[in-house]
Amino acid sequence: MPALLREVLGDVLRRARITQGRTLRQVSDTARVSLGYLSEVERGRKEASSELxxxxxxxxxxxLSQLLVDASEQLERQESTPNTTASAANIDASTKVVIPPVVAMAVA
Incomplete structure (x- = not known):
């Protein structure tokens, strides 16, 4: 399945933080973002606004321009690598689908 932009951005942010040897708490304090939310952004679970x-x-x-360049390069690498495990519809196998029962229509 193709990577989501929020996942790629989170990965690039995490790599930058770890390269600097900084903790989530240090960055969250400086950015004035809750530690939990920053963690969710880094893991690609939350879609960060441009302000964030x-x-x-x-x-x-x-x-910010460097973040976007790095994310773009990572996306390009991922897109050029074929993913043989993804289904044609790119639907995660763990996705649950609820199909409602058929209801007979009343005919007057």
């Missing part, structure tokens, strides 16, 4: 991305980048002393 800007605050995190500022806290990491990484230009």
């Amino acid at each position: 991305l800007s605050a995190i980048c500022h806290a990491l002393d990484v230009p």
Whole structure:
């Protein structure tokens, strides 16, 4: 399944933080973002607004443009690598689908 942008952005942010040897708490304090929310952003679970991305980048002393370039390059690498395990519809096998029962229509 193709990577989601929020996952790629989170991965790039996490790598920048770890490269600097900083903790989630240090970055969350500087960016004025809750530690839990920053963690969710890094794991690609939350879609960060442009304001939030800007605050995190500022806290990491990484230009927002560099974050976007790095994310773009990572997406390009992932898109050029064929994923043989994804189904044609790209539906996660753990996705649950509820099909409502058929209801007979009354005919007057």
